[in-house]
Amino acid sequence: MSKSVQVHAPATVANLVCGFDVLGMALHRPDDVMTLTLKEEPGITIEHTDIYQLPTEPEKNVAGAALLAMLEELDHPPGFHLVTDKRIKPGSGLGSSAASSAGAVVAANELLGKPFSNEDLVRFAMNGEKVASGVKHADNIAPAIYGGITLIRSIFPLDIVQLSGPPLFVTVVHPQIEVRTADARQILRKEVQLKSAIKQWGNIAGLVAGLLKQDYALIGRSLEDVIIEPVRSILIPGFDDVKSQSREAGALGGGISGSGPSIFMLSEKESTANAVEQLMQDVYTKLGIDFKTYVTSISYEGVRVSPVTVHQP
Structure with a gap:
């Protein structure tokens, strides 16, 4: 099992005009680059290589909050060190917080041998969105994790529908x-x-x-x-x-x-x-x-x- 993994987390477009909080799609660019490393000691440490000076305390950082939610469901939680190069500007409307949250949990799941489903990962990553906006919503998170265009039929319980479409x-x-x-x-x-x-x-x-x-x-x-x-x-x-x-x-x-x-x-x-x-x-x-x-x-x-x-x- 690898001790480190790098992921590219995509920008996303939420709502798709008429579908407030229920529709979203993932884009090829821009994307964030994140490197996650397993640590022997417990806890989450966060390092930024970009200019945005985002919080490094896990509970105040969207990626950290998503990882903390994942660790709560593990019997023997490991530690993680996260290095983030944000290329999706925070506050851009392009799913910057979702990219961080989704990228972190996908990377962690990869390092742990993929014990969690995509639906689980969306559930964890929504905790990052709550840090960012005060509300758990999945219209950016779901397409970032599933790819393509997604419909959030329900949040509680979570019900995600992947949609096909023509070339756009x-x-x-x-x-x-x-x-x-x-x-x-x-x-x-x-x-x-x-x-x-x-x-x-x-x-x-x-x-x-x-x-x-x-x-x-x-x-x-x-x-x-x-x-x-x-x-x-x-x-x-x-x-x-x-x-x-x-x-x-x-x-x-x-x-x-x-x-x-x-x-x-x-x-x-x-x-x-x-x-x-x-x-x-x-x-x-x-x-x-x-x-x-x-x-x-x-x-x-x-x-x-x-x-x-x-x-x-």
Whole structure:
């Protein structure tokens, strides 16, 4: 059994516009790189090689909290040393906390000989999301661990459905501003009108059906959010311009990635995705806001275990 393992934990897009807290997908890039090493002495130690100065106390760190939840279910828990190179910026809306939480438990499960199922790993990793946002949710965690697109039918009990879909290209712009998940949740309405809920249910069902039927037109028609996006989009400068211009350029549709500020657009063709990237860059250049853009696709592998064993120094 290896004593060290390296994993690449993917960025994820939660909600997929209409599926608040129930839909998510994993991306090929960006990703975090994490190295986990078994220790003879108990306890968890955490080291960061990035610039974000995240907590190193396990109970205050999302990856540490996920590992602590896993260790509670082991009769003879080992110790771990975790080294994280975060390449998914915290507060980006691209599942940064989920990548850390999911990457840590997948790596630990690998080192322990895979005693836990993917569903178990999601359950452990949700403890990291609670540290990050105050709420246990799985719409980023599930696709990070399972790969592809996932539907969270239920949290308690946990019920995760993997969805197939047609080839899709994903264009992401990350304006270099921060929207905290906890803050983005706080501004949401606590009650929803029935007519809005009915429209939202139809869009969620239409999106799932469109993915399964590989019906690009149905996917595009269903990428509409009448509940969350109208409230959260006010936190993101340039959102309306990016969305309208992307559709005009041929994108199927898209919206806020997670709680933002990143915006994602889905396209049937790579050439369209590249055109969408250019217009995203133009919008934020004119606004004078720094940004990063990605043209990528859906990762059906999720957290990827590196074939190279990294030894503890």
